[in-house]
Amino acid sequence: MVNLGEAPLFGRLTRRGRLMAKRTCDRRGHAFTVGRFLFRTPTAWEYAAAVASGSDPAAQRWLGWLADSVIAEPLRSEALRVTPGTGPAWTYPDPQSVDIVAIDLADNRCAGLVSVHSGENGGPETGGYLAPAYRGRGLGRDLFTAGLVLAHSHLGLPQVRAGAEVGNVASGRSLEAAGMRRAAGPPQYTLPNGRVSEAWWYQHDVPRPYRCSGPQAEWLSV
Template identity: 75%
Template structure:
């Protein structure tokens, strides 16, 4: 099958630290790392089932359908070629279960509709309802504060998505005021709860910065040193 040649142990599985090619850190038995191309395919498959799509609302072309979904979920972490994010405004990390050697989901820090940093993510079906959401959003907070140099990050959840709200609060985010609604990629408009986390400090690591941070830096330099 399509992914069979990538289900062997790969050399990138050993990558556990940040460098200019990507981010990597551990939280509670999970490795969060800039994915390879096949890890990213597995991560997308983690959120492609109908239960996840009820809340995520992706475009049809973004959803991995069966039988490719089952194949992608069998990808062994550390396999596949290097991957470059198609969205320069998002830093995406695959969640890898180190004990099971499986891709378990994805977390990101990205530019929100107002241009401010937001975190979000999702888990594969086997990892839902097990308290792993707290780990996922803890990783999102760490990515923002300790790797991208963002001191304040927010997250949204659809009203009624109690599991997501509980996971965000368990990770330390608190409910705050925000826009009453937001638009999903497929165009559906939904009512929203908003959450926020502010770090005591913020620093950037050796990994690549987010595109909107580069743009902000370039803009600041242009104002300081006009042509």
Template identity: 75%
Template sequence: MLPATKGIFDRLSRRGRLMSKRACDRSGHVVRTGRFLFRTPTAWEYAAAVACGSDPAAQRWLGWQRDSIVARGARADALRVVPGTGPDWVSPDPQSIDLVMIDIEAGRCVGLVSVHTGEDGGPETGGYLAPDYRGRGIGRTLFATGLVLAHDHLGLPRVRAGAEVGNVASARSLQAAGLARVAGPPTYRLPDGRVTEAWWFEHAVPRVTRCAGPQATWFPATSAL
């Protein structure tokens, strides 16, 4: 096999393996639900996922730091990333397990969901969708996968989520996924420093499991009982 041909074959084979992967291993997590595939992203997929939440409408609620936002001129290119391509990726946040959301039928990255450390030090889930996937009831699937990740993959019996007061779409999606409104701190500090009023939600299960994927070992032991 010629070197150039071998390189193409290797890339296609790797992409095929990533897209057909059905079980978690030490390299990452995978969750399949209907037309969507959630898994630990490659570096290019992560860039596409970040682009999904970089528009002004999303940033009204997400409030990322400026250097975390994909500039408008680069978003279209990032969103064209082909799922399953790109080098391995190392999370910029050592206290977050992130999964890219892939629309298998459309062949594109359309969002991200994570389980990460909340302001109180406990497990929190959150996520976002690409602009053209919002307002279609898909947020329920996004947040439900966050719960699956927390309970069935990371062994966490309780997970919380926050939404800014007024973000009705996010609140409805969280509740549709099974989270219930609970009491919590009246405000929440966004990454860009803004302090907003907050609604809080929580989901708990009596039994949990851990998969073979990377674990959230930074949480206090009580979070994983």
């Protein structure tokens, strides 16, 4: 994650981004729907809202980001109020991750983020999180389903894995509800802030993956 605390993303929240009405994939980004959410490559302000969605202490208990990647109050609440479609186009600087934001079509709000990224062993992994208002409502299934759709139907990956900290029952249930199944893996993993956690691992495979017209991630392979 990048440090958005000093970035000039706010104060002009009515500026329209080019991705406002984006609903299909093209060379600039990905877009598809799962359940009540539109998942798509974010604008800069949508990405800020997505980072804010995971910056609260309850989320950080499991995510463990570096301190300068966490958006603190009052900027966090401001970011969560971003209107989807606003802000300039965004190019995420991490070449090891493809990120898409979850947009609640009913409430017109950014609701979280899911990614497909290079895991600790170099293979593709998916992961994500929801904003506080969307937790505890069974929506994790849609979030992680979107991760599988991105991996299998957009990035052309036949296999994708996911890790969850032992004890994070909600995350494990959501991964299984999305169709992932427990798999063997390293007994521990290290969070960005250096904390080492015991791990559950999950995996999903498809026989015929597909690559869409959106940006591809050649570094992700199995």
